[in-house]
Amino acid sequence: MTEPIHVAAPHREARPDRDVVISLSGAELAYGNRVLWRGLDLDLRRGEFVVVLGPNGSGKTSLLRVLLGQQQLTSGTLLVDGRPPRRGGDLIGYIPQQQAIAPQTPLRGRDLVRFGVDGHRWGFSSGGRRARQRVEELLAAVGATAFADVPLALLSGGEQQRLRVAQALATDPAILLCDEPLLSLDLHHQKMVADLVDERRRSHGTAVVLVTHEINPFLDLVDRVLYLAQGRFLIGTPEEVMTSQTLSDLYGSQVEVLRVHGRFVVVGVPGTHDHGGEPSA
Incomplete structure (x- = not known):
């Protein structure tokens, strides 16, 4: 069913x-x-x-x-x-799944954000100075100004995700x-x-x-x-x-959901480890 x-x-x-x-x-x-x-x-x-x-x-x-x-x-x-x-x-702004970046990639953090501003994906086309100003605003909004000129491959996963959030927000x-x-x-x-x-x-x-x-x-x-x-x-x-x-009703088999220290732990989800908490049994 x-x-x-x-x-x-x-x-x-x-x-x-x-x-x-x-x-x-x-x-x-x-x-x-x-x-x-x-x-x-x-x-x-x-x-x-x-x-x-x-x-x-x-x-x-x-x-x-x-x-x-x-x-x-x-x-x-x-x-x-x-x-x-x-x-x-x-x-719509879109934050995709995190992907590995090749070590030789020359793009910097600000370049990734600029793609969103210039229309690489969801952005708009705008003049040079206006686009640069918008990029600076977005970098500041996500706390990424300090590493904006670092190559993407050298940034941590968290730093890269900050930049992807900024890119997704480029068009407000x-x-x-x-x-x-x-x-x-x-x-x-x-x-x-x-x-x-x-x-x-x-x-x-x-x-x-x-x-x-x-x-x-x-x-x-x-x-x-x-x-x-x-x-x-x-x-x-x-x-x-x-x-x-x-x-349990959704899966049609017994699933246990526990609340431990304010967190959900789901046990017994059939054939998967995807759920709301710790790995299923």
């Missing part, structure tokens, strides 16, 4: 439609006979922080591709700021999409990047959709969790979704 499992949402005060920046209705994504998710309804509002969890192959990154206009839904509808999604533009986006932004980072740099993303959404009302294997670094920041697994999904607050009963 691929029917969704819905978690009752808490009562929310009605807001005008203009607050909704992403609206998925009856959304389905499938590859041939393999359904990643079906019947997905999700309205994301300005300033809201949604974390997407689930095992490998559940469609987490594919969801971001759909939101970016790079992939079509199999069925259902998607509106981004009231319009069908499209590639490029300045509405209303929506920030993040694909495993904490991958391979130590705890210190995880908190640093998580705080940067959260500060942006609080100060500018930017909506955040963040794909991750681990919810714990975001527990104090996230509004809702979208959990994808086996063609089904759960949507709700962390306290609603991250329970033994709800995850």
